[in-house]
Amino acid sequence: xxxxxxxxxxxxxxxxxxxxxxxxxxxxxxxxxxxxxxxxxxxxxxxxxxxxxxxxxxxxxxxxxxxxxxxxxxxxxxxxxxxxxxxxxxxxxxxxxxxxxxxxxxxxxxxxxxxxxxxxxxxxxxxxxxxxxxxxxxxxxxxxxxxxxxxxxxxxxxxxxxxxxxxxxxxxxxxxxxxxxxxxxxxxxxxxxxxxxxxxxxxxxxxxxxxxxxxxxxxxxxxxxxxxxxxxxxxxxxxxxxxxxxxxxxxxxxxxxxxxxxxxxxxxxxxxxxxxxxxxxxxxxxxxxxxxxxxxxxxxxxxxxxxxxxxxxxxxxxxxxxxxxxxxxxxxxxxxxxxxxxxxxxxxxxxxxxxxxx
Numbered sequence: 001x002x003x004x005x006x007x008x009x010x011x012x013x014x015x016x017x018x019x020x021x022x023x024x025x026x027x028x029x030x031x032x033x034x035x036x037x038x039x040x041x042x043x044x045x046x047x048x049x050x051x052x053x054x055x056x057x058x059x060x061x062x063x064x065x066x067x068x069x070x071x072x073x074x075x076x077x078x079x080x081x082x083x084x085x086x087x088x089x090x091x092x093x094x095x096x097x098x099x100x101x102x103x104x105x106x107x108x109x110x111x112x113x114x115x116x117x118x119x120x121x122x123x124x125x126x127x128x129x130x131x132x133x134x135x136x137x138x139x140x141x142x143x144x145x146x147x148x149x150x151x152x153x154x155x156x157x158x159x160x161x162x163x164x165x166x167x168x169x170x171x172x173x174x175x176x177x178x179x180x181x182x183x184x185x186x187x188x189x190x191x192x193x194x195x196x197x198x199x200x201x202x203x204x205x206x207x208x209x210x211x212x213x214x215x216x217x218x219x220x221x222x223x224x225x226x227x228x229x230x231x232x233x234x235x236x237x238x239x240x241x242x243x244x245x246x247x248x249x250x251x252x253x254x255x256x257x258x259x260x261x262x263x264x265x266x267x268x269x270x271x272x273x274x275x276x277x278x279x280x281x282x283x284x285x286x287x288x289x290x291x292x293x294x295x296x297x298x299x300x301x302x303x304x305x306x307x308x309x310x311x312x313x314x315x316x317x318x319x320x321x322x323x324x325x326x327x328x329x330x331x332x333x334x335x336x337x338x339x340x341x342x343x344x345x346x347x348x349x350x351x352x353x354x355x356x357x358x
Contacts, residue, residue, distance in 0.1 A: 013057050014085045017078070018092050021046070021116075025099035028106070039108040046082065046115055047146075047157060049075040079115035080160055086120045093120060104138070114142025118161060122168075122175050129180065136183030140190055147194045154242050162198045166191055171206055184212045192230040196250040197243065204253055225263040228254065232270040241284055248274075248290040252297055271295045 021042065028038040050058065058081050086093035097117060103109040118139055126132045143165065146158045169175050170191055176184055188211055195201060204227075211223035220226060238244040259267075274283045274291035283291065 010058050013054070014081070015092065017082065018085075018096060022095050022099065025096060025103065029099060029102055035103070036107055039103065039106055039112065043108045043111050043115075046079045046112065047077055049077050050081065075157070077157065077160075082116050083119045086117060087123050090120060090124065093117065110138045110142035111145050112142070113138050114146060115158075115161065118143070118164060122178055133180050133183060136179040137186070140183065140186045144190055147190075147197075151194075151197060151238070151243055152240060154240055156198060159198050162191075162194060163200070166195065166200060166203060166207065171203070171210055173210065176210070181212060185214060188212060189226070189230055192227045193234040196231070196247050201250050201253040221260040221263055224257045225260050228257070228259055228263050228267050232267050235270050236273070236281070241287060244287055245290050248287070248294050251294045254298060268295070268299060271298075
């Protein structure tokens, strides 16, 4: 009886949510001057984390809340709950989908579609190929936008969306084949750019094996070459230092990949651009050191000549000498300090072991 009551409350709450979304979309459709602001507000609303009271109503029990949090590996947001709801009760999402289609050209429309209907798209039976291509393109565009929001804020609010697209779509051939081949290619390119950001580099091997065929593969190479090319382009677009450092630290998983010479040179050039101060990337000291570590790990041959050449080039920037000298002194002092600490603790351990023996 209690379970039935909880389910009824959850259903009523979800119905009320869908009605509010529909009302806001209708207002956006009838108010051109306020359209952008209304869509932006709606996007922000569905991306909000579900509060504790609403969790109890929507998920009915503490066990269900725990399972949902483990599945999303982060906070449960309204779009998570609504995306599942539109799969189970697709008729509730139909009016919302129709309104979004009428607002296709507006900012945030594709973002809202990707959050609310990313699961529905792979469960619904759509026979019209043009409609399917339109929806698939909107999904990729919207997902790209929301993932960049995570990049710019260095948060992972949309991790569950990325995980679904990777683990439940890209790595599941039967589900992947539901969208057109061009949309499959666009999806894999999108996932290639953000897989390191969402800490799913351990799936890289499976991901590369599922890569769709590209018509220009004889020019650009296979799956690994396409992945590394997209990754190199992504690295050069990153402007948030913690995110860039995170990407560089994840590059170790590229060890052992067989790449064409052009692809390997592209990645090496990209990493080189982060090793020198000044234009064009203006990297911080932490980024420069992380880029050097990645270069030395991925391309151990020629490691020492690279560092010597870099040292000579640093001499061309005299305004960096004082900071370089100061960092060198700090590194030496820290090295001596840690060496003394090790000597003190090792000597203390020897004294204690002798005392015990006596």
